[in-house]
Amino acid sequence: MIPEITGERTRGFMIKKILIVDDSPVSVKIMKSCVPKEPGYELLDANNGQKGVEQYKLHKPDLTFMDLTMPVMNGFEALQEIIRYNDKALVIIVTADVQVKAIAKAHELGAFTVVKKPPTKETIAAAIIEAQKTLDERN
Amino acid sequence: MPESKTNEIISAEETDILQEIMNIAFGRAAADLADFIDIYVILSVPYIKLLRAVDLPRFINTEVKDFDKVSVVEQNFWGKFKGAAFLIFPAGSGKKLINMLDGGAESFESDPIFELEKETFREVGNILIGACVGKIAELLGDIVTYSPPRVVIEKSHRGVVPDNLFNPDNLAIVLRTLFEFNEKNVSGYLFIVTSQESFVWMKEALYKFLEQYE
Numbered sequence: 001m002i003p004e005i006t007g008e009r010t011r012g013f014m015i016k017k018i019l020i021v022d023d024s025p026v027s028v029k030i031m032k033s034c035v036p037k038e039p040g041y042e043l044l045d046a047n048n049g050q051k052g053v054e055q056y057k058l059h060k061p062d063l064t065f066m067d068l069t070m071p072v073m074n075g076f077e078a079l080q081e082i083i084r085y086n087d088k089a090l091v092i093i094v095t096a097d098v099q100v101k102a103i104a105k106a107h108e109l110g111a112f113t114v115v116k117k118p119p120t121k122e123t124i125a126a127a128i129i130e131a132q133k134t135l136d137e138r139n
Numbered sequence: 140m141p142e143s144k145t146n147e148i149i150s151a152e153e154t155d156i157l158q159e160i161m162n163i164a165f166g167r168a169a170a171d172l173a174d175f176i177d178i179y180v181i182l183s184v185p186y187i188k189l190l191r192a193v194d195l196p197r198f199i200n201t202e203v204k205d206f207d208k209v210s211v212v213e214q215n216f217w218g219k220f221k222g223a224a225f226l227i228f229p230a231g232s233g234k235k236l237i238n239m240l241d242g243g244a245e246s247f248e249s250d251p252i253f254e255l256e257k258e259t260f261r262e263v264g265n266i267l268i269g270a271c272v273g274k275i276a277e278l279l280g281d282i283v284t285y286s287p288p289r290v291v292i293e294k295s296h297r298g299v300v301p302d303n304l305f306n307p308d309n310l311a312i313v314l315r316t317l318f319e320f321n322e323k324n325v326s327g328y329l330f331i332v333t334s335q336e337s338f339v340w341m342k343e344a345l346y347k348f349l350e351q352y353e
Contacts, residue, residue: 023184024162026155026349033352069162069182096166101179117163118278 013135015128019061020045021052021078022094023070027117031065031094034124049073053081056089063131065124066111068095068102076109083110088138090131094119148310148338154187156345160278161185161271161314165329168270169318175266176239179321188313192305192334196298198313199330203227203296210256211291211299212264218283219340220276222311222333223304224268228260228325230293235325236263257290264288267329275314275331279344300332309335 018041020031028045035041044059046052049066050073056064064082068075075093082089093106096117103114112131115123149157162185169180190198203209208230215223228236233256240259265288276283305311312333319326333341 024155024159026152026159030159030349030352069166069184071184096163097182098166098170099173099179100170101173117159117166 013062013139014039015041015062015132015135017042017044017059017061017063018128019052019055019059019064021047021049021055021064021070021075022067023047024067027067031119031124034119034121036121036125036128049075049078049081052078053085056082057085060086062090062135063128064089064091065094065115066091068093068097068106076105079106079109079111090134092127092131149189149312149342153342153345154189156349157312157314157341158185158187160275160345160348161187161316161331163278164271164274165267165316165318167274168267171270172263172266175262178239181319181321183317185314185316188315190311190313191307192309192311193302193307195304195311195313195332196300196302199225199227199300200297202315202330203299203328206230206296208293209296209299210260210293212260212268212288213291214264214268214272214288215286216272216276216283217285218276219281219337219344220272220279220283220333221337222331223300224272225299225330225332226260226264226267226327227296227299227330228327232325232327233259233292236260239320239325253292256292260290260292261288264290271329272331278348279341280347281340281344300330304332305334310338311335312338312341 020028022028032043044055046055048070066075066079079091082091090112093111093114094117098116106114113127115127169182173180206229210228210233212226236259237255272283314331316329
């Protein structure tokens with residue numbers, strides 16, 4: 001059951017813009033299909049870590065989904081760059097690298113949370129809700 | 140093989156789905172190995188190649204040509220997903236792997252190192268190949284059975300793959316991933332090859348995998 005994330009918010013900041021960083025077009029397609037249709041998120045994507053960082057700086061998304069194993073710049077480096085640019089950035093790692101050390105490293109570098117591939121509509125919706133709660137608490 | 144001919148057999152999208160599935164499967168295999176030995180496996184983006192079966196041995200020889208001698212774990216698997224897996228390490232990896240497994244304990248000159256190396260490769264191969272092939276099959280809705288792993292230590296990189304693996308007139312898909320064991324200076328390749336017999340099923344299974352997201 002996908003938790004409800006729709007509804008009017010009278011205060012606080014709502015996630016609107018989401019960036020997906022993954023080198024696999026299929027993976028981006030899967031991620032886009034897993035993001036809930038409501039309340040109509042604006043979805044952006046980038047196909048490697050470097051482009052992800054550039055897109056992040058350009059569009060300042062409210063939430064970023066980031067793969068780890070990518071050419072040009074991997075997800076760890078991109079995460080580091082984004083957190084250096086904005087230490088409040090909400091970056092969710094979506095990865096096939098499910099080694100305990102990889103997950104720990106992602107957390108150390110400032111990832112908000114880690115979702116294992118393949119993602120599901122439920123895991124992505126739950127991650128967005130958690131990110132939204134964090135934003136609500138901050139505001 | 141001309142690019143257009145290749146595209147008729149496996150499209151860019153199918154290749155991409157297969158690449159993502161290999162990525163997920165090898166990630167799971169690496170995690171299983173890291174649970175078994177205290178290491179961190181550095182993963183790379185998998186590579187998918189369609190080629191004539193007759194060109195397969197030469198292709199793999201070329202891929203591992205930087206390794207003078209190699210140790211190989213070979214395992215066949217059967218299901219709708221059918222083929223063979225080759226885990227290839229450069230010469231000298233065996234002793235490093237033994238060192239990882241026994242936590243750096245001193246070995247004695249009388250130890251049967253050759254047998255120990257074989258056992259170590261067999262164990263590592265069993266985990267990496269079994270978990271990776273098993274996960275690919277699972278994601279594609281299949282179950283596979285395996286032959287016992289065959290281990291060959293320190294042989295020339297030529298002839299790693301037998302010429303008669305598949306019918307030479309057929310085609311083969313190669314899934315390749317390069318990995319590195321962090322801090323231990325060991326790297327290797329995993330090749331998973333599947334023959335033309337699996338193509339029809341595989342194409343359907345790839346789209347079924349994607350359909351669950353539509």
